[in-house]
Amino acid sequence: MGFGDFKDKLQNLGEEHGDKVEQGMDKAGDMAKDKFGHEDQVDQAVEKGKGLFGGGGDEEQPPPGQ
Numbered sequence: 001m002g003f004g005d006f007k008d009k010l011q012n013l014g015e016e017h018g019d020k021v022e023q024g025m026d027k028a029g030d031m032a033k034d035k036f037g038h039e040d041q042v043d044q045a046v047e048k049g050k051g052l053f054g055g056g057g058d059e060e061q062p063p064p065g066q
Contacts, residue, residue, distance in 0.1 A: 010053050
């Protein structure tokens with residue numbers, strides 16, 4: 001399985017279970033903030049991940065490289 005196949009599976013999972021994906025990403029983000037700090041950067045990463053993998057991604061994502 002290549003990276004493209006893995007990404008497709010994650011996106012399908014996000015479409016089917018977006019609410020659970022979003023909850024898991026929020027929980028992981030909270031744990032990262034508690035351990036490492038850098039709240040703004042962690043929040044940005046969590047929101048980017050939600051946009052890529054189905055949860056919370058109503059805003060349009062820019063094309064890669066921009």
